[in-house]
Structure formats: structure tokens, C-alpha cells
Amino acid sequence: MSKKEILAKCIDTLIPNSFYRYLINLCKNDFVVLAYHRIMDVDDNYPFDIELISASCKQFDEQMAFVSRNFVPVSIEQVVNCYINNLKLPKKSILITFDDGFADNYKNAFPILKKYNVPATIFLSTDFISSDNTLWFDRLSYFIMNYDEGLMKGAVREKFKVNCTAKSRRQILEEVMEYVKIIPNSDREKLLKELYEVFDFSYSENHMHYSETLNWQQIKEMDESCVSFGSHTLSHPILSQLDAAELTHELAESKKIIEKNINHSIDTIAYPVGTRSAFNEEVISESRLAGYKLGFSYLSGANKWPLKNEFTINRYHIERYISTSLFKCMLSVQKLFLR
Numbered sequence: 502m503s504k505k506e507i508l509a510k511c512i513d514t515l516i517p518n519s520f521y522r523y524l525i526n527l528c529k530n531d532f533v534v535l536a537y538h539r540i541m542d543v544d545d546n547y548p549f550d551i552e553l554i555s556a557s558c559k560q561f562d563e564q565m566a567f568v569s570r571n572f573v574p575v576s577i578e579q580v581v582n583c584y585i586n587n588l589k590l591p592k593k594s595i596l597i598t599f600d601d602g603f604a605d606n607y608k609n610a611f612p613i614l615k616k617y618n619v620p621a622t623i624f625l626s627t628d629f630i631s632s633d634n635t636l637w638f639d640r641l642s643y644f645i646m647n648y649d650e651g652l653m654k655g656a657v658r659e660k661f662k663v664n665c666t667a668k669s670r671r672q673i674l675e676e677v678m679e680y681v682k683i684i685p686n687s688d689r690e691k692l693l694k695e696l697y698e699v700f701d702f703s704y705s706e707n708h709m710h711y712s713e714t715l716n717w718q719q720i721k722e723m724d725e726s727c728v729s730f731g732s733h734t735l736s737h738p739i740l741s742q743l744d745a746a747e748l749t750h751e752l753a754e755s756k757k758i759i760e761k762n763i764n765h766s767i768d769t770i771a772y773p774v775g776t777r778s779a780f781n782e783e784v785i786s787e788s789r790l791a792g793y794k795l796g797f798s799y800l801s802g803a804n805k806w807p808l809k810n811e812f813t814i815n816r817y818h819i820e821r822y823i824s825t826s827l828f829k830c831m832l833s834v835q836k837l838f839l840r
């Protein structure tokens with residue numbers, strides 16, 4: 502258990518809930534955004550990328566109970582409206598977001614969001630919606646986690662130039678993931694295709710459901726309730742690596758596709774991967790041109806309201822190893838518990 506976890510457990514045992522509220526009240530003008538990916542109960546045999554699991558169903562339930570009791574959860578429409586009209590956000594505003602658009606957002610997160618009446622936003626990579634094909638990083642993870650160990654190491658050495666000796670599959674996956682994020686998008690797609698075709702590998706029938714993505718029916722149902730949607734591009738590329746035509750296409754088309762399916766305007770984008778190297782000034786200016794009003798990074802931190810840069814909004818990452826005690830402390834004493 503980390504030092505932060507131990508400290509959080511002690512604090513959580515000692516202080517009453519009202520004290521969290523007092524601490525949260527001290528964070529004036531903060532606009533807190535949480536970034537989730539997937540909500541699922543998984544074990545160590547999970548066959549896809551376990552790093553995408555942000556919380557179990559129980560953890561997410563406890564987190565939303567805390568959020569609804571101590572914060573003012575806002576919808577993305579409220580945030581956009583306040584930004585455009587130069588209005589104040591309610592004090593203690595918090596925005597819950599999900600990236601990618603996996604089906605567990607509907608099956609597991611949506612019932613909990615409704616239970617606590619917490620609005621949320623899902624950023625969709627539209628190529629994978631209502632599709633049998635899952636996102637590229639989950640395809641890559643599946644190969645590394647499931648292909649014959651000896652053969653997999655050979656394939657990875659050959660394709661990704663990673664030295665696999667004496668490393669676990671998870672370590673290899675981590676290194677390969679770093680590598681594929683910095684190569685051109687077309688090369689990554691080619692490599693992935695080759696992995697499955699040249700090494701004659703396919704999904705096992707009973708594993709497919711783990712990486713299922715949302716369909717438009719589920720999206721429409723959520724859109725009529727407490728969930729809003731934003732773009733996470735078409736194919737989840739690293740935007741900073743695209744040429745001008747590809748960049749415009751990824752930004753503009755994904756927006757149009759979501760708007761056509763849910764019949765109202767989409768004003769926000771979350772950049773895939775979202776780290777400093779994944780988006781740049783060109784990405785920001787093209788996002789603006791495509792008609793987006795706000796852009797979300799995957800940089801960790803709070804935001805001051807009014808926003809200084811509306812196309813580089815920070816988000817706190819929620820990961821499956823964060824206990825409920827640590828979650829409460831993170832959001833109450835951010836400077837102490839968040840890097």
C-alpha cells in the first residue's frame with residue numbers, strides 16, 4: 502500500500518464527512534474534471550488492456566455517492582454555456598467524463614450515474630461505435646496478453662523492436678504502447694494488421710464481449726437521460742502526428758457523425774491519449790475551426806474558472822487502484838494527494 506493510501510485511510514477513519522465538505526469549500530474557483538475510461542469488475546486474467554479499467558462497479562458507486570454529496574456535478578452543456586456567456590460556474594462544480602466509448606459505460610456506469618443523478622460526458626471515437634472492431638490499443642493489448650508466449654516475444658521483437666527477455670506480458674505491453682504512440686498512425690495500423698494476419702491470430706469467441714463498444718441505440722438512450730457526448734475523433738489517432746487533411750477529417754467528421762445520430766450539436770472534444778505530445782497548437786486551432794468550443798487534455802490538474810485556455814482543460818485521472826478513501830482525499834486536499 503502506498504504512503505498516500507495509508508495516509509488517506511487514516512484521514513478517512515478519523516474525520517467526519519462534514520470535514521471533507523469544509524475542505525472542498527476552501528478550493529475556490531476550482532473546476533474539477535474527472536477522467537474515466539471503463540467501469541468493470543475484472544480479475545488478473547482479464548484479456549485486454551487492464552490499465553483502461555478506471556474502477557470496479559462498487560468503487561464507482563462509492564465515488565459517485567461522494568461526488569453527489571459533496572460537489573455540484575455539472576453537465577457539459579452547463580459548462581459550455583457558462584464559458585460562452587462568461588458566467589460563473591456553480592461553486593464546487595465537478596464534471597465527470599469518460600473517454601473512448603466502451604459498452605460498460607452503458608451497462609455499468611449509466612445505472613450508477615442515474616442512481617445518484619450525476620450528469621456525465623462520454624467522448625466517442627466514432628469508427629468503433631456500433632462496430633465489431635474494437636479500438637487499436639485494445640487490439641494490441643489482446644495480442645500481447647493472449648498470443649503464445651514464446652511466439653509473441655518473437656513477434657514483438659520483430660515488429661516493435663522491444664527487447665522482451667525476462668519481462669512479463671504487462672511490462673512488454675507498456676513498452677510497446679509507448680512505442681506505437683510515437684510512430685505515424687498509418688504505420689501503427691499496418692503493424693497491427695500484420696500482427697493478426699502474419700501470426701494468424703484472432704479473438705477467442707468468449708473474450709469478445711470484454712472489449713465491446715457502445716452502439717447508437719445505447720447512446721441515444723443515455724443522451725435522453727443524464728449523459729452527454731463529445732468527440733474523441735474517428736479512429737483515435739495521435740492528432741499531433743496527422744497531416745492537415747487527416748486532422749481536419751478526424752475532427753470534423755466525428756463531430757458530424759455524432760450530431761447526425763443524436764440530432765443536436767456537439768461542442769467538445771477530448772484529444773486521444775491527451776498528453777503534451779498528443780496535441781499541439783495546430784490541433785487546437787483546427788478544433789476551433791471545426792466548431793468545438795472546449796477541448797479536454799489528459800493532463801492532470803484542476804482548472805480555475807474562468808478558464809485560461811479553453812482548449813487545454815485538465816482532468817484528474819481515476820484509476821482502478823485508487824481506494825475510496827484516497828478518492829475522497831484526492832478531491833478534498835488536491836494539492837497534497839495529486840501530483
Ligand SMILES: [Zn+2]
Pocket residue numbers: 600601733737773774
Ligand atoms: Zn482514448
